Amino acid sequence: MKIKKLHQNASPPTYGTVESAGADLYACLEDDILLKPGKRVVISHGFSMELPVGFEAQIRSRSGLAFNNGIIVLNSPGTVDSDFRGELKTLLIHLGEDEFVIKNGMRISQMVITRHTTANWVETSDLSNTQRGSGGYGSTGV
Template sequence: MDIKIINRSAHALPAYETEASAGMDLRADLIEPIMIAPMERKLIPTGLFMELPVGFEAQIRPRSGLALKHGISILNSPGTIDADYRGELKILLINLSTTEFEIGNGDRIAQMVISRHEQVNWEEVNILTETIRGAGGYGHTGL
């Protein structure tokens, strides 16, 4: 699939790192480094603008290495970029660790997965089909 993209950063376009990768790394586009204090959140620019086809979204997800090694994650994860959004891709990072973390220009800060989706039409009813699970929710199957 071809997707139109504008790259106003000095970095390469997002790319798949391996043949079977689902996500592409997104890089910070910064004039100077940004410090994120413990429990602080910051919106990090990427310098990227894109035009997704209708019926697709871009999901923004944390990078596992940043999460494990530094406690850096993404709020509203996965974030959704809709097909009709034309603004700059910005990543909402949070520092869940107890120490400050520095984001530098070009640092890989998130992953982006392009995914197909459907829109639904609601059919209001009074009764839903019965299942074995029924209304069993959080924790109903045990540990």
Template sequence: MKIKIVKKSKLPLPKYKTDGASGLDLYADIEDKIVLKPMERKLIPTGIHISLPEGYEAQIRARSGLAINHGIGLVNGIGTIDSDYRGEIKVILINWSSGEFIINRGDRIAQMVITKIVNVQLDEVESLDDTQRGEGGFGHTGM
């Protein structure tokens, strides 16, 4: 599948790091380094705009290496780029660690996964069908 992309940066296009990767690496399109203090969050530009076909979304996800090695994540867990959005993709990073983290121009800050979505029609009813699990949740099956 081809996705139209406008790159307003001299950084490389997002790319898959390996043949089996599901996420395209996104780069920090910043002029000067950004210092992310503990518990601080900042909006980091990527310099790219995309056009997705209707029925698809781009999920912006944290990079596992940044998470485990530096405590860097996404404030909203997973960001969603809808098929009708044409603005610049930006990533809301947060520093969960106790030390400062420096973001430099061109650093790989997140990954973008393109997924198919299904729009549904909600059918309001008085009750739902019974299942073995029922309303059990939040550890109801034990450890």
């Protein structure tokens, strides 16, 4: 997968283990960021990339940051399309109780590369019947 380093202190994504689905993404910062509870921040990763056609990248929360500090990816999963060539960034929100310092090089999110299909929409006045029908929001049980 091609990545283009945009900042000198950028780190490429890394997998924690050979079986990891998500590659860790690192903060690329000039200065530390103090994230207060309830606040949002966009964190740069310092690189752009070229995904193959038919693939997307999903930006997701890291479980440890979420559980231990309440730091999550706000628009999780964030979608990176294969034709996007801008700098990769992560939108975080702090749902915890204590201030949190984000430092350069800190692993702050993870990226999963997946295949996708583009739908060909066909407008109709009739849909097939199913056992579920239009039931949603808990209609199949809690």
